[in-house]
Amino acid sequence: MVGSPGYMSPEQATGRPVGPASDIFSLGAVLAYAVGGTDPFGQGNVQALLYRVVHEPPSLERLSGSLRTIVERCLAKEPALRPTPLHLRDALTDGQDAVSMIHKSWLPQPLLVDIGHRAAELLDLEGGATATNPGPALRPPHFARPPIPPDLAGAETRSWPTSPPHPHPLSTPAVTGGGQQATRPVRGRWRLIGVALAVVAALTAAPLLITQMLTDSHGSTASRGTSTPTAATFDAKVQQAATKAMSGRKGSVVALDPATGRILAVAGKSSATTTPSPSPLPAGLNRQALEGATRTTYPPGAVFELVTVAAALESDLYGSVDQATGTPNPWIIPSTTVKMQDHNNNCENASLRLAMRYRCNSVFGKAAVDLGAEALRKQAELFGFNAPLLTTPLLATSARFPTGTTGAQTALCGVGQFDVTASPLQLAVIAAAIANNGTLLRPYVLTQGNDAARKGKRVMSAATAAGLKALMTDSVQAGSASSAAISGVHVGASTGTFQSLGEDTGSGDNGIIKDGNPGTWLVSYAADDRPRVAVAVLLDDDDRDGAGTIAKTIMQAALH
Numbered sequence: 001m002v003g004s005p006g007y008m009s010p011e012q013a014t015g016r017p018v019g020p021a022s023d024i025f026s027l028g029a030v031l032a033y034a035v036g037g038t039d040p041f042g043q044g045n046v047q048a049l050l051y052r053v054v055h056e057p058p059s060l061e062r063l064s065g066s067l068r069t070i071v072e073r074c075l076a077k078e079p080a081l082r083p084t085p086l087h088l089r090d091a092l093t094d095g096q097d098a099v100s101m102i103h104k105s106w107l108p109q110p111l112l113v114d115i116g117h118r119a120a121e122l123l124d125l126e127g128g129a130t131a132t133n134p135g136p137a138l139r140p141p142h143f144a145r146p147p148i149p150p151d152l153a154g155a156e157t158r159s160w161p162t163s164p165p166h167p168h169p170l171s172t173p174a175v176t177g178g179g180q181q182a183t184r185p186v187r188g189r190w191r192l193i194g195v196a197l198a199v200v201a202a203l204t205a206a207p208l209l210i211t212q213m214l215t216d217s218h219g220s221t222a223s224r225g226t227s228t229p230t231a232a233t234f235d236a237k238v239q240q241a242a243t244k245a246m247s248g249r250k251g252s253v254v255a256l257d258p259a260t261g262r263i264l265a266v267a268g269k270s271s272a273t274t275t276p277s278p279s280p281l282p283a284g285l286n287r288q289a290l291e292g293a294t295r296t297t298y299p300p301g302a303v304f305e306l307v308t309v310a311a312a313l314e315s316d317l318y319g320s321v322d323q324a325t326g327t328p329n330p331w332i333i334p335s336t337t338v339k340m341q342d343h344n345n346n347c348e349n350a351s352l353r354l355a356m357r358y359r360c361n362s363v364f365g366k367a368a369v370d371l372g373a374e375a376l377r378k379q380a381e382l383f384g385f386n387a388p389l390l391t392t393p394l395l396a397t398s399a400r401f402p403t404g405t406t407g408a409q410t411a412l413c414g415v416g417q418f419d420v421t422a423s424p425l426q427l428a429v430i431a432a433a434i435a436n437n438g439t440l441l442r443p444y445v446l447t448q449g450n451d452a453a454r455k456g457k458r459v460m461s462a463a464t465a466a467g468l469k470a471l472m473t474d475s476v477q478a479g480s481a482s483s484a485a486i487s488g489v490h491v492g493a494s495t496g497t498f499q500s501l502g503e504d505t506g507s508g509d510n511g512i513i514k515d516g517n518p519g520t521w522l523v524s525y526a527a528d529d530r531p532r533v534a535v536a537v538l539l540d541d542d543d544r545d546g547a548g549t550i551a552k553t554i555m556q557a558a559l560h
Helices: 020-036 046-055 065-074 085-093 109-125 189-218 236-245 287-294 301-314 352-358 361-371 373-382 407-414 424-435 462-478 544-559
Strands: 251-256 263-268 490-499 518-527 531-539
Touching (some): 020 065, 065 085, 236 251, 236 263, 236 544, 251 287, 251 544, 263 287, 287 424, 301 361, 301 373, 301 424, 424 462, 424 490, 424 518, 462 490, 462 518, 518 544, 531 544
Antiparallel strands (some): 251 263, 518 531
C-alpha cells in the first residue's frame, strides 16, 4: 500500500480495486487541508487514520458554502458518488471557460516585471555566462511602462521600472573533471527569456482581449448606438407586487408571460458578480435584481423532478402519471450501498402523482436511472439547460446538466442534485412551458419592436404537459404548495429545497444534502382562459409557505 494514510481513498485503504475516483478522493482531502488548514481525517497512527477514512465522515468545520459541498462530494465513501474530473472542473469554474474568469487586474504589472526578472535569473543560474568567461556583452531587456487600459484611466498612478532594479547574478562556474572551469554557451539565452516573458504577457493580455470581445458581442460594456433597446418589458403592477413581496427577504423572484416569453417582473437581491464597466440599462430595470434572476444558480432540488417526469412520459417509461412505478422504499442507488429512503409510507410503489404530492424522491431517482442519463439530459436541454436563455442586456448563466454521469450520479440528477444547477429564470421557463401546453417561448426583457413575431418551440407533447399540469395542480390542492392557491383560478405549483451558502447543518429533500441551511424553491403558473403568468421564487431559508404566498401575490397582480 502506497500513499499517505489520511489522504488515500477507502477502496485503496481496504485493498479493493482503485480507479480515477480514488484520485478524486485524494484531491478532496488535499483541498480540505489547503482551505481549512487541518487534516480532514485528523492525525494519529496509520491504523487510526485508515479506520476514519473508511468509516467516519471528514472534519470540514472550517469549510463552508459551495466549496464545502464540492469537497464533501469528492470525499464520498462510495466511488460512484464522487464527481468525475469533468464534473469537478465544471463545478469549480461554474461551467465557464477558465480564461474568461480571470479579471483584468489578475496580475499587477509590477508583479509581471518581477516575474520577468526572476525568469532571467533562473536561466542564468541554469548555465548562462560565467565570471571567468562572460561571453559577448548582452544588454538586459527593456521593461517599458505598459499602456493603461482605457477603463483604468485616471486610476492611481504607479511608477513603473524601466530597467531591472538589480543586476542579474552571475552563475557559479561549472567544473570539469580536470578541475578546469568550463563555460556554457549563452547563445540564444535572451531569446529564451524573451519567449518566457512573451508567454507571461500573453497570459495576462488574453483575458483582456477575450473579455473585451465577449462583452462587445453581448452588450455588457460596449455601446450599441441606435440598436440599443430602450424599453423594458416589465408590467408595472406585477413589478410593484414582486418588489413588495420580496421586501426584507433574501432571494430572487422572476415572473414571465408563458404565451410570449415576456419577463413581467424581477425582484430580490443577487450574489452574482457585476460585470465591470456595465452598459447603462433602461430606466426601471434593476441590475441587481436582474442578475439575481438570471445569473445566480443553485441546485434545483425537487423542482427538477418536473423535468424527470417530462422525460419519463415522453419516452413512455410510464403510460400516465397514475401508473404504479414499482419503486421499493428504500431504494438502493445503483453501484452503491446508499439508500434513497422516503419517510412517507405512501412512497412505496407510488405513482408519479403520489410521488409529487408526498415528495417521494426515490421514485424520481429510480425513474432517472431507468431512463438513462442521455434521455434525461436531452429533455433538460429542450427546456434550456446547457445554453444561455438570455443574452441581452446581459448574458445569463446557463443552467447546467452534466454529461457522462454514472448510474448513481444520474439518480441524484433526477432529483435535482449532484451537478445540476439552475437560475430562477430557468425554472420559471419550465413552469411556463408546462402552462403553455408544451411550447417554450424564449424569455426576453427588452422590447425592440418585433415581439409579436416571436415563435416558440415544442419541448414536449401536449399530453405530457397535461400530465405535468395535473401533478402541479394536485400539489396546490393537496400537497406542499397549498399556500399558492388562488380561489377560482387554475394554479399549478411545485416546491423543493436547495442547499444555501450558510455554515450551519441542514438537510435537503431526501437527507442527502447535509451542508448549509436549506433554501426554498417554488415554481408556479396561473391561468384563466389562457396561461397568464409563470413564477419562480428562490428564498435562502426553508419557507415553502412563504414562497407560495409570494408567488400568489405576484400571480394575482398578473391576473387583474
